Amino acid sequence: xxxxxxxxxxxxxxxxxxxxxxxxxxxxxxxxxxxxxxxxxxxxxxxxxxxxxxxxxxxxxxxxxxxxxxxxxxxxxxxxxxxxxxxxxxxxxxxxxxxxxxxxxxxxxxxxxxxxxxxxxxxxxxxxxxxxxxxxxxxxxxxxxxxxxxxxxxxxxxxxxxxxxxxxxxxxxxxxxxxxxxxxxxxxxxxxxxxxxxxxxxxxxxxxxxxxxxxxxxxxxxxxxxxxxxxxxxxxxxxxxxxxxxxxxxxxxxxxxxxxxxxxxxxxxxxxxxxxxxxxxxxxxxxxxxxxxxxxxxxxxxxxxxxxxxxxxxxxxxxxxxxxxxxxxxxxxxxxxxxxxxxxxxxxxxxxxxxxxxxxxxxxxxxxxxxxxxxxxxxxxxxxxxxxxxxxxxxxxxxxxxxxxxx
Amino acid sequence: xxxxxxxxxxxxxxxxxxxxxxxxxxxxxxxxxxxxxxxxxxxxxxxxxxxxxxxxxxxxxxxxxxxxxxxxxxxxxxxxxxxxxxxxxxxxxxxxxxxxxxxxxxxxxxxxxxxxxxxxxxxxxxxxxxxxxxxxxxxxxx
Ligand SMILES: Cc1ncc(COP(=O)(O)O)c(C=O)c1O
Numbered sequence: 001x002x003x004x005x006x007x008x009x010x011x012x013x014x015x016x017x018x019x020x021x022x023x024x025x026x027x028x029x030x031x032x033x034x035x036x037x038x039x040x041x042x043x044x045x046x047x048x049x050x051x052x053x054x055x056x057x058x059x060x061x062x063x064x065x066x067x068x069x070x071x072x073x074x075x076x077x078x079x080x081x082x083x084x085x086x087x088x089x090x091x092x093x094x095x096x097x098x099x100x101x102x103x104x105x106x107x108x109x110x111x112x113x114x115x116x117x118x119x120x121x122x123x124x125x126x127x128x129x130x131x132x133x134x135x136x137x138x139x140x141x142x143x144x145x146x147x148x149x150x151x152x153x154x155x156x157x158x159x160x161x162x163x164x165x166x167x168x169x170x171x172x173x174x175x176x177x178x179x180x181x182x183x184x185x186x187x188x189x190x191x192x193x194x195x196x197x198x199x200x201x202x203x204x205x206x207x208x209x210x211x212x213x214x215x216x217x218x219x220x221x222x223x224x225x226x227x228x229x230x231x232x233x234x235x236x237x238x239x240x241x242x243x244x245x246x247x248x249x250x251x252x253x254x255x256x257x258x259x260x261x262x263x264x265x266x267x268x269x270x271x272x273x274x275x276x277x278x279x280x281x282x283x284x285x286x287x288x289x290x291x292x293x294x295x296x297x298x299x300x301x302x303x304x305x306x307x308x309x310x311x312x313x314x315x316x317x318x319x320x321x322x323x324x325x326x327x328x329x330x331x332x333x334x335x336x337x338x339x340x341x342x343x344x345x346x347x348x349x350x351x352x353x354x355x356x357x358x359x360x361x362x363x364x365x366x367x368x369x370x371x372x373x374x375x376x377x378x379x380x381x382x383x384x385x386x387x388x389x390x391x392x393x394x395x396x397x398x399x400x401x402x403x404x405x406x407x
Numbered sequence: 408x409x410x411x412x413x414x415x416x417x418x419x420x421x422x423x424x425x426x427x428x429x430x431x432x433x434x435x436x437x438x439x440x441x442x443x444x445x446x447x448x449x450x451x452x453x454x455x456x457x458x459x460x461x462x463x464x465x466x467x468x469x470x471x472x473x474x475x476x477x478x479x480x481x482x483x484x485x486x487x488x489x490x491x492x493x494x495x496x497x498x499x500x501x502x503x504x505x506x507x508x509x510x511x512x513x514x515x516x517x518x519x520x521x522x523x524x525x526x527x528x529x530x531x532x533x534x535x536x537x538x539x540x541x542x543x544x545x546x547x548x549x
Contacts, residue, residue, distance in 0.1 A: 020428070344461060344481055344482035344483060344484075345460070345482075346460045346461040346482040346484065346485060347436075347482050347483050347484045347485075349460075350432070350484055351429070351432060351484075354428050354429055354432065355429075361460060362460045376461075376462065376481065377460060405432075405433060405436060406436070406483065
């Protein structure tokens with residue numbers, strides 16, 4: 001059965017609105033956050049209205065129902081990523097927290113003065129700064145894999161960066177600016193041959209690529225719920241069990257302990273060791289609904305439509321005089337970062353907004369990419385399977401119209 | 408010379424002639440295009456207002472108790488905004504600037520129509536102009 005975009009779209013009532021008088025919303029800021037299907041809102045509402053009890057604690061029914069629901073989502077995420085066991089799934093508030101957790105705890109465990117950490121030139125700041133801070137703390141060195149003119153990582157350079165000093169390699173599955181889907185299987189393989197651990201920033205990968213952490217053999221995989229139709233404030237860190245067991249806890253407090261005396265504390269087992277305090281179980285339950293939603297359509301079908309839409313959009317937009325695309329890798333998610341010659345991205349974003357288009361403009365939390373292209377910023381249209389060809393058409397017409405305002 | 412409030416009222420009236428926001432923006436773009444560029448030697452970090460999505464430079468000079476501003480931005484809409492602020496604050500005394508209340512921004516609806524994030528830098532510009540005025544006021548009264 002083919003993908004019915006109108007049917008899919010009907011799950012997202014937010015899309016059907018006028019954002020300014022007579023200006024229909026066209027939502028193209030999907031790489032920042034996706035919209036939520038009704039079932040996610042309903043799941044959250046149901047738990048807030050009927051179930052709420054603090055998990056893992058109470059003896060009463062509400063607490064145990066909530067605990068069961070929260071832990072069921074862990075099982076669901078476990079099978080969604082094909083992790084080997086549920087203990088390998090840690091809930092966080094998002095990709096940023098997940099990466100900070102690994103950077104701190106894995107860094108404590110394995111990094112010494114003079115060791116090296118490798119990231120890439122196309123990382124989001126969330127996958128640069130935690131490693132930079134770690135390197136400063138440990139007297140370690142941060143190395144960078146460059147990308148080429150198409151926006152693809154230079155694996156040849158990567159191989160020369162790897163050495164027995166390399167302890168961690170952390171790269172994104174897909175770039176939030178260039179859209180490139182990186183050859184992470186290869187990167188993982190090469191890093192492992194050198195005995196380095198590999199962290200994958202899956203913020204843009206999880207919604208668009210098949211993720212099988214056992215097949216990939218990555219050591220860690222981080223993502224945010226809000227970029228796969230789930231609520232904000234939810235995130236996941238997958239980590240291999242033997243590593244998570246050795247790593248010291250990142251944050252401490254209630255729930256993550258086994259016993260506490262004033263002299264000493266022993267820690268709880270996985271995954272609780274990494275989940276101190278009351279977690280955001282309400283929204284995690286929403287994340288469960290979001291994953292169920294994705295599975296009911298199948299990522300493959302969703303991505304096939306997004307890919308068709310992307311090709312359609314590129315064929316249209318590249319007809320615009322002075323259109324410049326940032327990132328033309330062979331293998332891409334539906335992210336179109338671009339500039340139109342002579343038009344500043346802020347001006348473009350402001351006027352697109354007036355016409356009802358939600359796009360992202362600026363440096364997109366990726367200064368090194370902007371420096372690479374020597375630009376101050378870009379405009380980004382990030383497609384989702386609920387977007388339509390009609391929306392792309394109207395975007396194309398809007399750009400032509402706006403371009404006229406700047407001549 | 409008109410007072411700060413007289414200039415503000417004129418701007419409000421000018422913008423009220425356009426019903427459609429696209430026309431208001433077209434007007435801002437026109438103003439931006441008309442504003443003289445500042446001398447490239449002042450387009451340096453020292454005069455750059457930080458934290459905006461576009462780059463904005465603001466260069467003050469002080470003469471006969473008055474402050475003279477020049478400004479520029481690489482985004483044309485922002486340059487239009489700079490032009491509005493210059494109209495209001497150009498060649499004023501520090502006291503006039505410090506005692507003024509800027510209501511035209513709200514009145515023409517720019518606050519709702521420009522994203523409240525740091526991105527447009529309008530508020531940073533106003534703040535910077537007032538800081539220059541404050542510094543100048545301290546200097547001449549000390
Ligand atoms: C590639 C990438 N990494 C990390 C992040 C940070 O995600 P979050 O803000 O949800 O923690 C993002 C979000 O934009 C991203 O696109």
